[in-house]
Amino acid sequence: xxxxxxxxxxxxxxxxxxxxxxxxxxxxxxxxxxxxxxxxxxxxxxxxxxxxxxxxxxxxxxxxxxxxxxxxxxxxxxxxxxxxxxxxxxxxxxxxxxxxxxxxxxxxxxxxxxxxxxxxxxxxxxxxxxxxxxxxxxxxxxxxxxxxxxxxxxxxxxxxxxxxxxxxxxxxxxxxxxxxxxxxxxxxxxxxxxxxxxxxxxxxxxxxxxxxxxxxxxxxxxxxxxxxxxxxxxxxxxxxxxxxxxxxxxxxxxxxxxxxxxxxxxxxxxxxxxxxxxxxxxxxxxxxxxxxxxxxxxxxxxxxxxxxxxxxxxxxxxxxxxxxxxxxxxxxxxxxxxxxxxxxxxxxxxxxxxxxxxxxxxxxxxxxxxxxxxxxxxxxxxxxxxxxxxxxxxxxxxxxxxxxxxxxxxxxxxxxxxxxxxxxxxxxxxxxxxxxxxxxxxxxxxxxxxxxx
Numbered sequence: 001x002x003x004x005x006x007x008x009x010x011x012x013x014x015x016x017x018x019x020x021x022x023x024x025x026x027x028x029x030x031x032x033x034x035x036x037x038x039x040x041x042x043x044x045x046x047x048x049x050x051x052x053x054x055x056x057x058x059x060x061x062x063x064x065x066x067x068x069x070x071x072x073x074x075x076x077x078x079x080x081x082x083x084x085x086x087x088x089x090x091x092x093x094x095x096x097x098x099x100x101x102x103x104x105x106x107x108x109x110x111x112x113x114x115x116x117x118x119x120x121x122x123x124x125x126x127x128x129x130x131x132x133x134x135x136x137x138x139x140x141x142x143x144x145x146x147x148x149x150x151x152x153x154x155x156x157x158x159x160x161x162x163x164x165x166x167x168x169x170x171x172x173x174x175x176x177x178x179x180x181x182x183x184x185x186x187x188x189x190x191x192x193x194x195x196x197x198x199x200x201x202x203x204x205x206x207x208x209x210x211x212x213x214x215x216x217x218x219x220x221x222x223x224x225x226x227x228x229x230x231x232x233x234x235x236x237x238x239x240x241x242x243x244x245x246x247x248x249x250x251x252x253x254x255x256x257x258x259x260x261x262x263x264x265x266x267x268x269x270x271x272x273x274x275x276x277x278x279x280x281x282x283x284x285x286x287x288x289x290x291x292x293x294x295x296x297x298x299x300x301x302x303x304x305x306x307x308x309x310x311x312x313x314x315x316x317x318x319x320x321x322x323x324x325x326x327x328x329x330x331x332x333x334x335x336x337x338x339x340x341x342x343x344x345x346x347x348x349x350x351x352x353x354x355x356x357x358x359x360x361x362x363x364x365x366x367x368x369x370x371x372x373x374x375x376x377x378x379x380x381x382x383x384x385x386x387x388x389x390x391x392x393x394x395x396x397x398x399x400x401x402x403x404x405x406x407x408x409x410x411x412x413x414x415x416x417x418x419x420x421x422x423x424x425x426x427x428x429x430x431x432x433x434x435x436x437x438x439x440x441x442x443x444x445x446x447x448x449x450x451x452x453x
Contacts, residue, residue: 012160034239070227076382080381122215211361222346231315238304
């Protein structure tokens with residue numbers, strides 16, 4: 001594909017809507033909800049710009065429902081990242097070493113990006129030391145170019161970002177166009193156009209030799225949609241009601257005086273008389289009444305309870321209220337996690353395909369043949385009945401393979417290591433049995449008794 005300034009501008013123009021939604025989801029993930037960004041006093045009249053004198057309090061209380069639901073899903077699905085089996089123990093070890101210690105953290109970060117933005121992006125490259133390197137990329141920087149086929153294959157990626165030029169002190173807009181063979185570098189000039197430029201120590205373009213476009217999308221679901229859209233309006237309503245309740249609590253502490261035929265001059269004199277002598281001057285047939293607003297606590301409480309429940313239903317999460325759990329166990333616990341499991345399953349379906357691309361990229365890098373089949377084992381991080389799971393594993397012996405049983409046993413984290421340990425213990429046990437049945441032939445015989453003694 002021929003890439004020029006017009007191509008880059010066209011791709012960036014279509015990316016604007018995605019950036020808007022992604023940044024909004026990130027703000028909610030950071031608990032910077034709409035109510036905290038509404039500007040001036042929420043009780044200000046938009047026509048007259050005057051604030052209601054009875055509404056002086058202006059609390060803005062946001063709630064981190066979005067972060068809670070995203071953290072639930074990522075903790076449930078990716079606390080224990082998947083393990084991979086490509087059919088060879090040595091190849092499995094090579095893949096595991098290449099993924100390294102950062103794999104769990106990177107997997108969780110991809111899950112957060114996908115939940116917020118609808119997609120997380122992983123970039124892999126050849127490090128300066130010759131090792132396979134990979135890391136996440138901000139989704140707002142990445143614009144995919146898809147093929148015309150139904151499979152929606154990513155045939156190229158345009159990555160756009162800003163960086164400081166240490167020589168000029170100005171912020172520059174850089175674009176990188178990656179395909180399956182090379183990357184080309186562009187910079188926005190003073191005319192607003194993008195032109196080739198020499199990237200430091202690289203040049204205008206570079207052949208990456210990764211065998212494919214070195215960017216992998218990790219989609220949140222089949223619709224490539226953020227989680228926030230499912231319950232954003234509910235969060236805004238909850239924030240507004242709680243903030244209004246806090247404002248009422250603060251405002252009603254002030255007593256409103258209703259004065260008929262006041263004998264003083266102004267409100268300053270009125271307050272001075274009230275403070276000094278606890279008396280108020282009124283004319284004939286005058287009087288003073290007081291008003292204190294009543295707060296509809298029960299109605300608001302019922303409304304908030306309903307909104308809270310709907311947030312967890314629409315967000316497909318687990319309400320952490322202890323009253324929801326009680327003494328639940330076994331099947332009851334699975335029921336509590338049913339909605340979360342559905343949502344996590346949709347993400348797992350998308351992530352499986354993306355992880356497979358990563359494993360094949362690692363195999364290509366190390367000169368190994370790309371596996372036709374990659375077995376992925378996923379472990380949920382949920383409250384469970386370990387006794388029940390262990391009993392199921394024991395009853396499955398002879399029905400399914402021992403390797404599958406080990407992978408699903410609640411106490412086993414690494415099935416490969418556990419299998420090796422079992423084989424070692426079995427070999428040691430056989431050795432001890434052999435020594436018991438056949439004593440060593442070179443063992444010294446006890447001295448024979450002297451018949452004369």
